Amino acid sequence: MFTGIVQDIGTVVAIEEREQLRTHVLAMSPAMREGLTLGASVAHNGCCLTVTAIEGEHVSFDLMRETLRLTNLGQLVAGDRVNLERAARFGDEIGGHSMSGHIMGMVTVAEIDEAPNNRRLWFELPDALARFVFDKGYIGIDGISLTVGSVEGGRFCVNLIPETLARTTIGERVPGDRVNIEVDPQTQAIVETVERVLASRG
Structure with missing residues (x-):
């Protein structure tokens, strides 16, 4: 974990x-x-x-x-x-969110918005992952725990502070790059459970 x-x-x-x-x-x-x-x-x-x-x-x-x-x-x-x-150990501070290390797939960097002291990255969102991605939900991108800033159509974005850009490789990403995605396991479990319940009710 x-x-x-x-x-x-x-x-x-x-x-x-x-x-x-x-x-x-x-x-x-x-x-x-x-x-x-x-x-x-x-x-x-x-x-x-x-x-x-x-x-x-x-x-x-x-x-x-x-x-x-x-x-x-x-x-x-x-x-x-x-x-x-x-790997996390019992008693460690959980500064991000619980992640399994099991990548669900990759998404493509679609656009980068630069602003003073921060950066916004937009990603293309495949249909297979779209149902798990929500505004202000958790997402793992190349192993970085991030909050979804916004979801618009087939895209979503995250906002990056200078510390994240300095301590990870995400600041090196350019449009067209492919990054690893892990959706929040709790969100995934809830969505799939609701889908099963609804399907069972016809």
């Missing part, structure tokens, strides 16, 4: 390709590696991955075909940067 509060940015230093499997090797800071063990969970752009090797500052993670298909991790090359978050 994760909170959507990005703790650091890691750099991809190597990618190893095998049949239907890819290994990403990341350079991670000492703070992120402290207490890290094989089998631990670390979110990369919001996607939960398992530590498979630790060699000094380099930490390896395996990515299956489904991960590569559903997330933007399959588009990474050596030198790219990713948002990182260690």
Whole structure:
């Protein structure tokens, strides 16, 4: 389980390709590696991955075909940067919202509005995800816990303060980029339950 509060940015230093499997090797800071063990969970752009090797500052993670298909991790090359978050522990402060690390899909950056001391990003909203996205609801974008600013037709936006832009990779995004999306699990459960109840009543 994760909170959507990005703790650091890691750099991809190597990618190893095998049949239907890819290994990403990341350079991670000492703070992120402290207490890290094989089998631990670390979110990369919001996607939960398992530590498979630790060699000094380099930490390896395996990515299956489904991960590569559903997330933007399959588009990474050596030198790219990713948002990182260690798994939450009982007693930790929940500064964002509860996130599972299970990416539902990707959305495209449609437009960027610049304003003094903040930035608004608009995203195209696929029909499959539209029923889960509401004004002022929670959403995870590349592992960042954010509040939906507005939903207009087939688009939604989020508003970003300087701290978020400085501490994550979202400030590097440009129109056309694809970002990982995780809708709020509680919202997802409520919507799907209501849909099932309504369907059962005909």
